Amino acid sequence: MKELRVLVTGGASGIGAATVRRFAQDGARVVVLDRDPAPGAHGVRADLSDDASVRAAVAEAVAHLGGLDVLVNNAGVGAVGDVTANDDEEWHRVYDVNVLGIVRTTRAALPHLRASGHAAVVNTCSIAAWTGLPQRALYSATKGAVQALTLAMAADHLADGIRVNCVNPGTADTPWVQRLLDATDDPAAERAALQARQPTGRLVSADEVAHAVVHLADPRSSATTGVVLAVDGGTHSLRLPARQG
Structure with missing residues (x-):
């Protein structure tokens, strides 16, 4: 991993920042692509919805790194509600970031990845691509597209x-999830329900x-490609008896 050249989108917070x-701990050199890059890396x-902006940012990252070995397409936005809850404009907006954002960034990075001897792309998808979650119609649709695109x-x-x-992460303890919880009438009860799921x-x-x-x-991991890796506490694959008490 030492000196591996890495670009992480949405790397300013949550899963992106942890990545x-x-x-960095493993010795890679990392550039963060974000709407508002945090101090540090x-x-x-x-703006992932603007192709020219993405191309310029990828070019700047590659110039800084001297090439590119790994692209992590992590950036994304959320949406809440059933299929009737969001208007056409919101559907286009979320798809534009969650799906086309990956397309734009990967498209700009491909010439540099082809020149690498250790090229890899990792997309952040979601358990929502596999599992029907309530009140997540738009978000789930975009993540299903990300999985198929991968x-x-x-x-x-x-x-x-x-x-x-x-x-494919399960519900993760991130600032975005916390904001969703904070918007409910009883954040503690909602968190408990998510944990129990x-x-x-x-x-x-x-x-x-x-x-x-x-x-x-x-x-x-050179033999691993075309893999969808669940990091979900068993949500997708396990069916356990209901907890007692």
Whole structure:
């Protein structure tokens, strides 16, 4: 991992920030692409809904790093409600960031990844791509698209020597989830319900997701591509008896 050149979108907070820290701890050189890069790692500012902005930011990151080995497409936005809850404008906005944001960033990064001997792309997807979650219609639709896009990209770029995988976190203990909880009438009760939904009885930590991302990007995982890796406390695969008491 030493001196691996990494670009992380949405790396200023939550899972992205944890991923940046983990890469840095393992000796990689990291640039953060974000609307508002936080102090610490080298940051470039970009709006994922603007192709020119993305291309300029990727070019700046590559110039700083001297090339690119790993792209982590982590940035995304949320949405709440059933299929009737969001108007067309909101559907377009969330798809523009969550799906087309990955397309724009990867498209700009591809020439540089093709030149790497250890090229990998890791997309942050969600358990929502697999599991029907209440009041998450728009968000789930975008994450289903991200999962399908990941597999298509893995097939398309195998001959380029670029591995493409994604992680599907369960409900993670991040600032975004906390903001959702804070907007409810009883945040403590809502948090308890989210914890109970996961077989482990707790939320996934950002560091646990970051560990999975770095594992998939690691050159030692060279036989791993086209993989959807759940980091969800068993939500997707386990069906346990209801807890008593």
